[in-house]
Amino acid sequence: MPVYFLYQEGHGPDRIKIGRARRVEERRRQLQTGNPDRLKLVGFINADDDARLERDLHRHFAEVRGEFGEWFNLQPADVLPVLQRFHGDAFVGKTADAFEIVGYDRDGIPEHVGVWEWGDLSLEECCPFCGCLGGLHFQEASWMYHCLACDTLTNFEDDTRTAPEP
Template sequence: MNKIINLEKFNFHIYIIAAYTKGPVKIGFSHHPPSRLKEIQTGNPDKLRLCGSLSFNKKIEVELIEKIIHSHLKDNNLHSRGEWFNIGVKTALSILQTFPLCRENLFSGIEIKKGKIINTIDLIQYGLQKNIINDDEYHLLNEVFFLEEDNCQFNDFTINT
């Protein structure tokens, strides 16, 4: 897993772990996802793998994003148990890659009608509207995604594996 070196630039990571491409997937956060994978593997009979991550410098950022993603998936009746969700790896990676702008319906593609993108949800706004995050946290996440550069990194560890 030479791609894990990509994680060293940042201190905190939202990760995706799964045994099977079709899911379920575990979405959590950790300072060091490979170590977390080893911990989770101990109690799991299936061979798990680290599939991807969204990485940041501040713990508060990953905590808030994880909370929003978990809530969104639960609201879409995709929760299995704990931090495990009944979605495939490709869908989970898509959520991390496109955060904070994500598909409202996780199983249909983004549509463009008359030059306007349809079926997209701003997950930061969703978090505020659902009282998952407060006003200060909303502004913090907006700064992270819309004002600062090189503040996060998406990693897909499934490519060429």
């Protein structure tokens, strides 16, 4: 079961909830109900022993535990090293289509949405399609980049990519 990190951004202090759920997005929506501040998925770790990992993370961040149990006074960048430590089993939250062009700079170079609002990660560190911190790996045989987690193949030359059928 995934251990997740949800970031509450809003008018109060920045907080991150460390919890676990089978369906992370469904859990985010449940917690969002009645919460005036927006909740964003920072990332999650697929863990065999999710209860132990959650407990260990709660101990690790005990000094910054907030007043509401599983909520901690943290910024997304504070949990990035934890997510990176679990690289192959960890995923970061994505903002949108990472390659959506949102404008052009004064030299005519396209500006993209970006994958992560809070982290500056390279393709080798993180897949822009699924958020896996295992990254994209360049395959010389096909001259394409491949993600082991989502099995996407792309060369970034055009807007096409191949992914397996669901």
